[in-house]
Amino acid sequence: MRIAFFSTKPYDRIWFEPMAKDYGYEIYFIELPFSEETVFLAKGYDAVCIFVNDHVNAQMIDTLHEMGVKALLLRSAGYNHVDTRAAKGKVAVLRVPSYSPEAVAEFAMAMLLTVNRFTHKAYGRTREFNMNINGLMGTDLYHKVAGVIGTGKIGQAMIRIFHGFRMNVLAYDPYPNSNLDVQYVSLEELLSKADFLSLHCPLTPDTHHIINEKTISIMKDGAYLVNTSRGGLIDTQALINGLLAKKFGGVGLDVYEEEEGLFYEDCSDEIIQDDNLARLTTFPNVLITSHMGFFTVEAMQSIAHETLENAYALENN
Numbered sequence: 001m002r003i004a005f006f007s008t009k010p011y012d013r014i015w016f017e018p019m020a021k022d023y024g025y026e027i028y029f030i031e032l033p034f035s036e037e038t039v040f041l042a043k044g045y046d047a048v049c050i051f052v053n054d055h056v057n058a059q060m061i062d063t064l065h066e067m068g069v070k071a072l073l074l075r076s077a078g079y080n081h082v083d084t085r086a087a088k089g090k091v092a093v094l095r096v097p098s099y100s101p102e103a104v105a106e107f108a109m110a111m112l113l114t115v116n117r118f119t120h121k122a123y124g125r126t127r128e129f130n131m132n133i134n135g136l137m138g139t140d141l142y143h144k145v146a147g148v149i150g151t152g153k154i155g156q157a158m159i160r161i162f163h164g165f166r167m168n169v170l171a172y173d174p175y176p177n178s179n180l181d182v183q184y185v186s187l188e189e190l191l192s193k194a195d196f197l198s199l200h201c202p203l204t205p206d207t208h209h210i211i212n213e214k215t216i217s218i219m220k221d222g223a224y225l226v227n228t229s230r231g232g233l234i235d236t237q238a239l240i241n242g243l244l245a246k247k248f249g250g251v252g253l254d255v256y257e258e259e260e261g262l263f264y265e266d267c268s269d270e271i272i273q274d275d276n277l278a279r280l281t282t283f284p285n286v287l288i289t290s291h292m293g294f295f296t297v298e299a300m301q302s303i304a305h306e307t308l309e310n311a312y313a314l315e316n317n
């Protein structure tokens with residue numbers, strides 16, 4: 001199989017190149033994103049491999065179909081960037097539904113612990129040989145209420161971690177899982193009771209801006225909020241207003257509403273320009289990372305393996 005691999009980052013080559021050799025597949029690594037302008041580069045390939053920033057519309061699907069491309073291999077769990085309806089019967093869309101839920105949940109907990117204990121501030125101070133702990137007082141997690149929105153694979157890993165910290169865990173999900181050792185409550189109850197809130201639902205029309213002026217007003221004063229899911233779950237302006245009103249104890253954002261074109265379009269150290277992002281970085285109790293919750297050795301290995309397994313299954317069916 002010949003695969004055109006778009007939005008290539010240096011780390012992709014490390015995992016995909018040797019594994020593809022084992023499968024006997026030929027990969028053409030392209031650094032450009034997959035778009036209406038670059039779709040033609042897939043001519044002569046059996047499959048196109050894309051990342052979450054590569055949006056695929058109906059017209060691009062038709063072009064792929066006409067060029068004889070059989071599959072879109074998504075090296076991601078999310079597929080909201082692909083017109084799957086248009087792809088039906090034309091191009092197979094294969095994703096990696098679960099690569100390492102623990103990677104993301106552990107990262108969410110790392111963010112929460114960091115903002116709660118001001119580790120990010122302490123790091124800066126000690127590097128300047130300033131050992132002052134004034135202003136760095138945190139709170140215990142022990143016996144506090146943790147709220148989890150979305151109890152899928154990552155949400156479940158998060159619940160296990162919160163239980164490990166002996167927290168009282170509440171969850172909200174429109175599709176509750178009766179096998180889980182967690183108390184499901186309404187969204188309003190969860191928001192009003194959680195000391196620490198972690199978002200693990202997908203971005204859909206229903207969840208877009210699930211954290212907004214109204215839901216923020218329901219949250220406890222001093223609550224902590226962590227988002228490792230999708231930026232669009234939070235209304236950024238409402239979040240900034242909440243921070244200005246000193247509503248939050250701390251906020252951790254691995255994803256950001258306007259991150260496309262900012263965070264993972266390339267792997268350069270180019271300085272990015274975004275007013276709301278710049279605003280958010282001015283709050284000492286806000287920690288922002290660049291969509292890297294998934295980024296562990298184990299998850300990358302799993303993404304590469306599952307993506308190529310998807311190609312293999314397609315070829316052998």
Ligand code: NAD
Pocket residue numbers: 077078097098101104149150151152153154155172173174175200201202203204206207228229230254255291292293294295
């Ligand atoms: P999943 O599909 O296993 O679980 C999602 C859960 O959300 C499901 O239980 C679903 O019922 C629930 N849900 C759906 N609509 C909801 C709503 N309106 N309110 C509350 N819950 C709702 O997905 P997952 O593997 O656990 O991933 C969760 C999200 O994490 C993904 O959608 C993706 O956006 C994000 N993610 C981020 C990274 C990262 O690097 N930061 C990596 C992987 C995934």
